Structure formats: C-alpha cells, structure tokens
Amino acid sequence: MTQTADTARSGPLTFAIPKGRILDEALPVMADAGIVPEAAFHDKLDRSLSFADETGDMRILRVRAFDVATFVAFGAAQMGIVGSDVVEEFDYSELYAPVDLGIGACRLSVAEPADPAEQGSGNASHLRVATKYPNLTSRYFEKQGIQAECIKLNGAMELAPSIGLAGRIVDLVSTGGTLKSNGLVETKVIMQVSARLIVNRAAWKTDPRVAALVERFRAQAEREAA
Numbered sequence: 261m262t263q264t265a266d267t268a269r270s271g272p273l274t275f276a277i278p279k280g281r282i283l284d285e286a287l288p289v290m291a292d293a294g295i296v297p298e299a300a301f302h303d304k305l306d307r308s309l310s311f312a313d314e315t316g317d318m319r320i321l322r323v324r325a326f327d328v329a330t331f332v333a334f335g336a337a338q339m340g341i342v343g344s345d346v347v348e349e350f351d352y353s354e355l356y357a358p359v360d361l362g363i364g365a366c367r368l369s370v371a372e373p374a375d376p377a378e379q380g381s382g383n384a385s386h387l388r389v390a391t392k393y394p395n396l397t398s399r400y401f402e403k404q405g406i407q408a409e410c411i412k413l414n415g416a417m418e419l420a421p422s423i424g425l426a427g428r429i430v431d432l433v434s435t436g437g438t439l440k441s442n443g444l445v446e447t448k449v450i451m452q453v454s455a456r457l458i459v460n461r462a463a464w465k466t467d468p469r470v471a472a473l474v475e476r477f478r479a480q481a482e483r484e485a486a
C-alpha cells in the first residue's frame with residue numbers, strides 16, 4: 261500500500277457510512293468516486309468498525325445512520341453518506357450536504373391506524389406521536405398549529421398505535437409494506453428523502469482532498485441524473 265503526501269501530512273481522510281439500508285447502494289457510488297473499502301469490510305464476521313480503503317489513504321467508519329451525521333458535524337469524520345432525513349433532523353450548522361446521491365429514496369410520513377375504531381379520539385390540537393424523528397415531527401405539527409407530544413423510539417414505530425403507546429407515528433415509508441402489515445395507513449408526507457454526501461464545513465474549506473472528493477461525487481451524480 262502506498263500513501264500520498266497529503267495522507268502523510270494530515271493522516272487518513274475519514275469517511276463515515278451507515279451500516280443499515282443505504283450501505284448496499286452507497287458502495288457502488290463510493291467506488292465510482294474512487295473509495296473502495298479493504299476486503300475485511302465485507303467480512304460479516306469481522307467486528308471492526310473502522311477500515312482502511314484499498315489505497316490505505318482513507319479510513320472508513322461503519323456506524324449507525326444518526327451517528328454518521330454527528331461524527332461529521334464534530335469533525336471526527338471529514339465526510340460521509342447519510343439520508344436527508346438524518347441531515348434535517350439534526351440541522352447541525354457545521355454539516356453541509358452538497359450532493360444528492362440519488363439513492364436511498366423514501367419519504368418521511370405520518371401514519372395512523374387504518375381501522376377508524378382504533379384511531380384515538382384525542383384532542384385535535386394535542387397529539388401523541390411515536391417517532392425516531394422528534395425534531396422534524398414537532399416542527400411539522402407546529403406548522404399546522406398542533407402541539408405534538410413525541411415519544412422517541414429507535415425502531416418498530418409501527419407497533420405504537422396497536423399497543424396504545426401513541427395514536428400516530430412518523431416514520432420512513434418506501435413500498436408501504438411495513439405500514440400495511442401493521443394495519444396503518446399513510447396520511448401525510450412530511451418530506452421526500454434521499455441519501456446525501458455530507459461534509460464537515462471546516463474540513464471542506466481547509467483540506468483539498470475533501471474539496472476534490474466533493475467534486476468527484478458531484479460530477480458522478482450529475483452524470484447519473486442526465
């Protein structure tokens with residue numbers, strides 16, 4: 261493995277990616293931009309969270325989606341890939357999302373029980389909502405003049421109405437299959453979601469490797485969109 265002069269000077273560039281859904285779609289996009297993880301990255305038995313790329317010039321972190329944004333915002337990683345749902349939920353001032361990668365398409369929606377008998381009678385100006393996205397949810401309902409009490413869950417939001425935890429949920433929807441299987445219907449779309457290249461603001465200004473990679477991802481996204 262050879263290392264460039266930049267790497268020798270400032271250490272490897274650190275790139276964070278989510279270990280969940282986006283990963284399979286993100287790897288080819290990264291490869292087109294010249295970022296290919298070392299073989300160990302694909303070994304299901306390997307418990308490492310940090311990997312080199314094939315050149316040895318980069319470090320690739322595989323973390324939870326929400327943590328990708330936090331790592332990049334605080335400069336622990338200079339760049340990463342994450343859904344626009346996560347970018348908007350945190351709204352970190354140090355985090356830029358300059359390129360829509362056109363992958364990980366889904367939407368953030370409100371859903372409630374399909375069966376009217378199961379819909380909470382509740383006060384229309386005060387709702388209880390189960391979600392992984394309390395900031396986006398409160399903001400959305402505030403705009404409608406509704407005070408939403410958000411119950412933060414980390415997964416399986418779709419269970420909440422049937423067990424009496426909350427009358428509604430706000431969660432990601434793609435095919436709608438998960439909602440249907442759990443007796444829920446989508447009532448409002450809050451935002452369309454796709455995966456973004458994210459960059460630490462200071463790193464973008466000061467590290468030429470970051471700016472060069474942003475341009476590579478941008479050119480590739482434009483080619484794909486054409």
Ligand SMILES: Nc1ncnc2c1ncn2[C@@H]1O[C@H](COP(=O)(O)OP(=O)(O)OP(=O)(O)O)[C@@H](O)[C@H]1O
Pocket residue numbers: 278279280281282323324325326342343344345346364365366414415432433434435453454455
């Ligand atoms: N059904 C879906 N269809 C398309 N994209 C999705 C879907 N669900 C989630 N995503 C996108 O994938 C991202 C990661 O989702 P996922 O829940 O798999 O992450 P994760 O890294 O496993 O996080 P966690 O472990 O915290 O759940 C989401 O932030 C969203 O942008």
Ligand SMILES: O=P(O)(O)OC[C@H]1O[C@H](OP(=O)(O)OP(=O)(O)O)[C@H](O)[C@@H]1O
Pocket residue numbers: 280281415416431432433434435436437438439
């Ligand atoms: O509309 P669908 O195509 O059914 O997709 C929606 C599901 O996908 C996401 O969960 P994911 O499968 O990523 O698992 P998670 O609940 O662990 O985040 C989301 O939270 C929904 O549960």
